[in-house]
Amino acid sequence: MADNIIRIENVTKQFAGGVKAVDSANFNIERGEFFSLLGPSGCGKTTLLRMIAGFEFPTDGEIYIDGQASALIPSYKRPTNMVFQSYAIFPHLNVFDNIAYGLRKDRLSRRELKRRVDEALAMIHLEGFGARRGDQLSGGQRQRVALARALIKRPKVLLLDEPLGALDKKLREEMQIELRELQKNVGITFVFVTHDQEEALSMSDRIAVMGKGVVLQIAPPKELYEAPNSVEVATFIGNINLIDATVRSVAGNEVTLDGPGFGQFRAPAIDGLKTGQKLTAAIRPEKLSLTASRPGANYVEGTIKASAYLGDRSHHHVHVKGRPTPVAVAAQNMDRSMTIGIDPSKPVYVTWDPRSLILLKS
């Protein structure tokens, strides 16, 4: 059995106004894991995180932190610490006192306190910043101080609510790497909230995708991307082409389907398929390729409606007769030729490996 530091059991949070921010969430977080809560704004990520922190209490369900039932324990008695979205640096204290804030009860000697804070300052690369006031720091520095202030408590779980959201793109990418390194070094479980799917994919061991208060899927980044379990997850993570399809026949682990514009096509079978059943077939744009000559099988014919050159790759929208939306194709620019997409009057062929198709039941 996995060593779970957090167990969320049937946790529901209904606010006074009637909003069900979190609806029967059920999952575990392993010790030492970098776990992300990912979902669009308003889907309940912060509420779930705040219930783990002890700022909100579930209307129903139980939260176990390191084996202890904690749903109703207030935040100041929990072995968790949080990095707030606004960083919440105390404006009336300097950096040293901000970082030392949570150590009051440990009754350390002055020397020991200074050693601990200096160590924390070194960890976040802000040596010598102890006397600065919180409001004399840049966004990135505030973020680091918030991190040090929480980590100096040596929590069992560190909770982070969109900690990189306020930083500019370059700094954000640097911090993603640094944060991941830091997590590996300290070995503390991180629960990381973000609405940025790339951020979640690049940093996490596992990701819980949320939508409208419901946890839709929990999986490692690769599995989430390559094997989403629902249309919501498939469309939220990356781009994907969806085909409303009908099952024609099932033969062993292969299924033949029929979809508008695509005609009959093959895909890997999933459990419990019946002839005539309606479902959604999905394929990622980078799993499709374009050719000017007609392939043998597994293709559709179309015309390029629009192309965007992005340096390393190009995005094409291919209009396929009988299909309401264009097919998105992402092609690696592997040579310097510029032939594809130049002549919109000529037909192109979109082709794929049938194993790249994902079948999603509604």
Added chain:
Amino acid sequence: MTKPTRAAKRMGDPGGFLAIFALAYLLFLYVPVLFLPVFSFNDSIFVTFPLKGFTTKWYEQAFADQDMLRALTASLQVGAIASVTATILGLLGAKAVTRYRMPGQNVVTGLIMMPLFIPEIMLGIALLILVNTLFIPLGLFTITIGHIMLCTPFAMAVLTSRLDGFDKSLEEASMDLGESPWMTFWRVTFPLVAPGIISSMLLSFIVSFDEFLLSFFLQGQQPTLPVYIWSQLRFPNKLPGVLALGAVILIVSCILVVIAEWVRQIGTDERKVGVA
């Protein structure tokens, strides 16, 4: 007058009309008030121009007046108790409305703010009836109760804006770092709200100190200073003494207002507080 004109130019007012208007307005506001100190040093019992000569005898007379000193003491006492109590009530109220959501919140806030909008004379009559019905003897105690009622909305308004102004996650961060709500109040909320508490106390004190109507209705044997001054206006020979007293109050009020404003500035621009 180069300065106002240059400032006016910068503000896109080339003719300087705004500057002239502002100057006229300030004169209109402050010249009457300046009569107070001017006549308080005038060596004549009549408050008319031309001035006669310089004297400080009115100050001596005023501060030798035992009744006046008792009234001043009464006002200071009432002001001190009313401002501290109103500020505590205002802080609790402000904390409640800014930090919690509860049913009927707007109604409660409205009721607390109401004394600001009820004509004071109505408030005075109502309180007088209440006090009489309850057989509470009139005196400084009843005046103080009235002043607390009057000052609490001011205190609450000052403190609500102060509490609204700071990030609620600061208090959460403190609790997250292991401090109880009580310690959080002392380590985070109080230091951040302190400038608001000081301006609330100063404001409440000034409101209480020059309050006349409620004190008049609710007084017992001992009048407060404004009530005493009003009673003295019947005696022409006391008028210069009242002016001397008024001049002193004016100076002290000015100092208080400057302090209040200074504290408020510290509060809003945290950078100005020295690095520890």
